[in-house]
Every structure is written in C-alpha cells, then in structure tokens.
Amino acid sequence: MIRWQPFPKEKTGEAALTNSQLTPGVVAGRLGAGEYARNFADIAPRFDxxxxxxxxxxxxxxxxxxxxxxxxxxxxxxxxxxxxxxxxxxxxxxxxxxxxxxxxxxxxxxxxxxxxxxxxxxxxxxxxxxxxxxxxxxxxxxxxEKGVHPFTRAAPTAKRIAVVGAGPAGLAAAHRLAMKGHDVVIYDARPKAGGLNEYGIASYKAPGSYAQAEVEWLMKIGGISVENGRALGQGLTLDGLAHDHHAVVLAIGLRGVNALRAEGEGLGHVVDAIDFIAGLRQAGDKSGLAVGRDVVVIGGGMTAIDAAVQSRLLGAETVTIVYRRGREQMSASADEQEHATSVGVRIIHNAAPVRVIGNGSVAEVEFAYTETGPAGLRLTAETFRLKADQVMKAIGQTLIGAPEGLKVEGGKIAVTGAGRTSVPGVWAAGDCAAGGDDLTVTAVAEGRDAAEDIHASLMG
The missing domain is CATH 1.10.1060.10 (Alpha-helical ferredoxin)
Structure with a gap:
C-alpha cells in the first residue's frame, strides 16, 4: 500500500462538486460523466x-x-x-x-x-x-497477468474438508488444504466469492474486477469447489458439515453491525457504512449511486474512512467523520486519516452521537463531546449539531450466526492454537475468531495456519 498522496487540485474542493450544490437530498448523478472515472481510478498504479x-x-x-x-x-x-x-x-x-x-x-x-x-x-x-x-x-x-499458477497439488488424500465463508481467511485455508491434496468445498452466503475483498474495501484501492480475478487465479490450484448462496442456518448446520466432512473451517466473518444506541437511529437515510461500500464495489456505473449532500459518518476505523472518502468522490458537498475518542485511538492509520482530509473530509474527535433528528428522514445529528477519566469514556454536557441528510454507521461489527455448542469469548469464536475451536474437528479463522487484528493480512495468516494444523491432524 502506498503512502497516500492528495488528489490533484481539480478533483478536490469546489471543482469536485459540479452538481451537488444545486441538488439537495440523497440523489444520484451529482457529478459530470468523466468525473466518476477519474475519482475512482486506481489510486496507486503499479510500478513500471x-x-x-x-x-x-x-x-x-x-x-x-x-x-x-x-x-x-x-x-x-x-x-x-x-x-x-x-x-x-x-x-x-x-x-x-x-x-x-x-x-x-x-x-x-x-x-x-x-x-x-x-x-x-x-x-x-x-x-x-x-x-x-x-x-x-x-x-x-x-x-x-501471465495466468501462471506456480503451485501444484500433492497426491490426493481422500480427505474432504468444508470451509464456511469465501473471504480472505476461507480462501487462504482452502488453497493451502487443496495444495496438500485434500478436496475442499467452500460454502458462502453471497453471490460472489471474495468476502471483504469483493464487498468491503474502497473501490479506488482495487478498481475493476481485480478481487474476482484473484479468486479465479487462486482456484487454479484445483480441488476446490464453491457453493454460493449457502450459509449456516440457511440449509447448513455445523453438525451436518462435521458429519459429511473430515474437518470444518469457519471463516464467516462479522456480518452484524453495532447500533448507535441513539434516539432517532431508525430514521430514513441512516445506513450501515459496510452496505454503502458493498453497493459501491458492485456498481458498474457509479453515476447511478445516490449520496447525500451533507454526509456524516460515525466511527474511527477503515470502514469509516472508506465510506467518507467515497461519499466525497461521489459528489457530497460536506462529509464529516465523528469519532468518540482522540485521533491516536482511531484504528484507521494516520496515513488514511490524512488521505481523507486531503479530499475534503472533516474529522471531529472526542464526540459521540446522542440523537438523530428529522421528520421521516435524517436532517441533523446531535453530538455530545466526550472525555476520558478514571471511570472511562463519558459524555459531557456540551453538545453540538451537524446538518446531515445521510448518516453512515461504522462503529464496529459483531458476530452473527455462530453455531450452538461453540465457545464464544469477547463476541467471537474462542480458539486455541492455530484456530481450534471448542468442538473437535472444527477450526475458526479470520474476523470471526477471537484474538488477532481485523485485517485482511491477518485473516490470510489465520486461514493458512488453520489449514496446516488441519493437515497435521488428519495425516497424523
């Protein structure tokens, strides 16, 4: 990943807002035809x-x-x-x-x-x-680009393994297991494999169909099949998977979104940032994507940054990130924060939402300043309001759909060693597993290591 560079002048400030000043509300087509292509072009073209x-x-x-x-x-x-x-x-x-x-x-x-x-x-x-x-x-x-896959499968082992979830952890586990000679079936709830890489990152970081191209390349190892539209609780049970396979890897990610727990959260145009980003990732024509004129993003991680920056690139006039703690506590890196501000995103620290205000749809958000004391974070009596016709929640995700019988700690599946769960024959990896950072690279490492542990376990 590169060190962020500000966009050229013509893509920031007033010049990026061609139609937004004239169009209130959450609407599509705020920019001129060529501006979408320029704004969502690859931010870091590869070296020659x-x-x-x-x-x-x-x-x-x-x-x-x-x-x-x-x-x-x-x-x-x-x-x-x-x-x-x-x-x-x-x-x-x-x-x-x-x-x-x-x-x-x-x-x-x-x-x-x-x-x-x-x-x-x-x-x-x-x-x-x-x-x-x-x-x-x-x-x-x-x-x-040469279409070469440099790895080959080992001799078949006659072992069949289920991987639930086709995100980074599941794909890494599946590839390593297939390379060891096992047969792998990946079950995934979404129409496309890729998980976070396909649905959850900013479009300008991996434009086009790179995520799918990487999945297709990975599958060239052979021995991996994918069944889309299959999820735990929707025709799949952990008991059934364990009965039909020699081992199971749970790489189901975190699909739930934390609530604001603020009055008015149910008003119109209060949306989950991850859904907004997924829509961007899947849109063939970004001019058809609706965005507010005044957007407020609540959160301090990479999802908040990605949602805020892309709102701005779609033509939002004002975009503000509000985070309850200080700059140093934001999980988004300093470089990512600087990138956001370089495209016109404002970041307010030490403030938390207390009320979403509007009549049917959001019109304002009221915040209280926060301070940290011996008892932890608390709201002060001092408040302020931000105008908003669209609010995006990016305050963390939670595990949903964890099978019964699995030990859970800290809202995630408890694991020991290289992803072993409390149920024999079942491993967990990636964001759904306790411990580790919620990063793509960490998920890959956990999926790989779980696969190695499964191979050692199955082959003695």
Missing part, C-alpha cells in the same frame, strides 16, 4: 520495471529483517525484493504467495505504513521506508 528496480535498490536486505517480523504472514520480504532487483519478479511473486496466497490484494489494502514499512530500517533512519507494498504488487501482478 524501472520504478520497481529503483525502489528495490533502496532495500538494505537486513540480516535480522524487522519487516518480516512485522508482517502477519511472515513473507520473506528481503528475498522477494532482491529477486525483483535481480530481474526475476516472477520468482518474487512465488516467494510472496508461499506465505500469503492473497498477496496481490494485500499489497493494495494492507496498512503497510503500520506494519512492514513502519519497521523498515529506512523508515527509522530517514523517515522514508522501502515501498514494500508497491513492490509486492509489482511482483504479484507480473505473474498473475
């Missing part, structure tokens, strides 16, 4: 070969490689950068995929500025790390 070589030459190839330690999937970063530097990006891609089979998408969405690049010696010494994320994208794109 010369740029990749220059970037790779900055790596010190450290013997202790703090970047590897900082990577949740422990990719051998110095090795793949050296392979790029020596003119073999295809070999670099295989080095990446050996640890992270979704390395192409992770190169686009992983918060490298908080992980490998933050640990880079160049960052410590100069304040400018090696651009690991962009180099990773260069390598993986180079080989994917």
């Amino acid at each position: 070969p010369h740029e990749a070589h220059v970037a790779a030459d900055r790596c010190y190839f450290c013997h202790d490689a703090p970047c590897i330690t900082a990577c949740p999937t422990t990719i051998d970063i110095p090795l793949f950068i050296r392979q790029i530097a020596t003119g073999t990006p295809e070999a670099a891609a295989k080095t990446i995929w050996e640890q992270n089979i979704l390395g192409g998408m992770c190169a686009r969405v992983c918060p490298t500025e908080q992980l490998c690049e933050e640990a880079c010696v160049r960052e410590t010494a100069e304040g400018k790390p090696v651009e690991i994320g962009r180099l990773q994208r260069y390598a993986t794109d180079s080989l994917m």
Whole structure:
C-alpha cells in the first residue's frame, strides 16, 4: 500500500462538486460523466520495471529483517525484493504467495505504513521506508497477468474438508488444504466469492474486477469447489458439515453491525457504512449511486474512512467523520486519516452521537463531546449539531450466526492454537475468531495456519 498522496487540485474542493450544490437530498448523478472515472481510478498504479528496480535498490536486505517480523504472514520480504532487483519478479511473486496466497490484494489494502514499512530500517533512519507494498504488487501482478499458477497439488488424500465463508481467511485455508491434496468445498452466503475483498474495501484501492480475478487465479490450484448462496442456518448446520466432512473451517466473518444506541437511529437515510461500500464495489456505473449532500459518518476505523472518502468522490458537498475518542485511538492509520482530509473530509474527535433528528428522514445529528477519566469514556454536557441528510454507521461489527455448542469469548469464536475451536474437528479463522487484528493480512495468516494444523491432524 502506498503512502497516500492528495488528489490533484481539480478533483478536490469546489471543482469536485459540479452538481451537488444545486441538488439537495440523497440523489444520484451529482457529478459530470468523466468525473466518476477519474475519482475512482486506481489510486496507486503499479510500478513500471524501472520504478520497481529503483525502489528495490533502496532495500538494505537486513540480516535480522524487522519487516518480516512485522508482517502477519511472515513473507520473506528481503528475498522477494532482491529477486525483483535481480530481474526475476516472477520468482518474487512465488516467494510472496508461499506465505500469503492473497498477496496481490494485500499489497493494495494492507496498512503497510503500520506494519512492514513502519519497521523498515529506512523508515527509522530517514523517515522514508522501502515501498514494500508497491513492490509486492509489482511482483504479484507480473505473474498473475501471465495466468501462471506456480503451485501444484500433492497426491490426493481422500480427505474432504468444508470451509464456511469465501473471504480472505476461507480462501487462504482452502488453497493451502487443496495444495496438500485434500478436496475442499467452500460454502458462502453471497453471490460472489471474495468476502471483504469483493464487498468491503474502497473501490479506488482495487478498481475493476481485480478481487474476482484473484479468486479465479487462486482456484487454479484445483480441488476446490464453491457453493454460493449457502450459509449456516440457511440449509447448513455445523453438525451436518462435521458429519459429511473430515474437518470444518469457519471463516464467516462479522456480518452484524453495532447500533448507535441513539434516539432517532431508525430514521430514513441512516445506513450501515459496510452496505454503502458493498453497493459501491458492485456498481458498474457509479453515476447511478445516490449520496447525500451533507454526509456524516460515525466511527474511527477503515470502514469509516472508506465510506467518507467515497461519499466525497461521489459528489457530497460536506462529509464529516465523528469519532468518540482522540485521533491516536482511531484504528484507521494516520496515513488514511490524512488521505481523507486531503479530499475534503472533516474529522471531529472526542464526540459521540446522542440523537438523530428529522421528520421521516435524517436532517441533523446531535453530538455530545466526550472525555476520558478514571471511570472511562463519558459524555459531557456540551453538545453540538451537524446538518446531515445521510448518516453512515461504522462503529464496529459483531458476530452473527455462530453455531450452538461453540465457545464464544469477547463476541467471537474462542480458539486455541492455530484456530481450534471448542468442538473437535472444527477450526475458526479470520474476523470471526477471537484474538488477532481485523485485517485482511491477518485473516490470510489465520486461514493458512488453520489449514496446516488441519493437515497435521488428519495425516497424523
């Protein structure tokens, strides 16, 4: 992932609002025809070969490689950068995929500025790390575009494994299990595989159909089938899956959205940010997407940032993120916050919603300032209101649909070791599993590790 750069002047400020000042309410078509394509173009076009070589030459190839330690999937970063530097990006891609089979998408969405690049010696010494994320994208794109899948299946084991959920964790588990020679069936509730990568990230980070292209490429390992429109509680039970398969991996993510618990939350145009983002991801023509003139996003994570930035790119006149704690407590990285402000998003810290005001549809939101004391976060008596014709909730997600009999802790499925649940023969990985960060790269690592543990368990 690149360090964010502000959009060119003509894409921010008043010039980006062509029709929005004249059109109140939540409507589509706020911008001119060409502005949608420009606003949602790839924010970080991949390196050309010369740029990749220059970037790779900055790596010190450290013997202790703090970047590897900082990577949740422990990719051998110095090795793949050296392979790029020596003119073999295809070999670099295989080095990446050996640890992270979704390395192409992770190169686009992983918060490298908080992980490998933050640990880079160049960052410590100069304040400018090696651009690991962009180099990773260069390598993986180079080989994917050739249609080559560098892995082959082991001899068949006659073992059949169910994976519930086709997001990053489920796909990573399925690929590793298939590579070991097992037969894998992925069950997923949505029409397309991909999970968060397909439905939950900003469109400008992975424009076009990259998420689906990566899934199709991953499936070339063979031995994996996908059944869409299948979910626990909708024709599937954990008992039934366990009976019909030698092992089960639950990678069901977090589909529930926390409530604001504020008066008026049920008014019109108060929506879940994840649904807004999913609609953007699936829209072929973004000019048909409706957005408010005055948008308020409540939350402090990546979902809040993605929803706010894309509202602005769709032509919203004012977009404000409101977060209940301070800037340092926001789970969205400083780079992502700076990117949001560079496109005209305002961020207000230390405020929480107390009332949504309107007549049928939202018109204003009332907030109370917050402060942190010995008893934790509390609301103060000082309040303010923001004009809003659209409100997006991005205040965290919850686990829904956890099968009965599984131990749950902290609202997630309890696991030990490499994803073992309280039910023998059942593993859990990704956002639905307790522990770890809710990141794509972490989900991939957990899915991979669960697969290795399943293989060891089944094969003795």
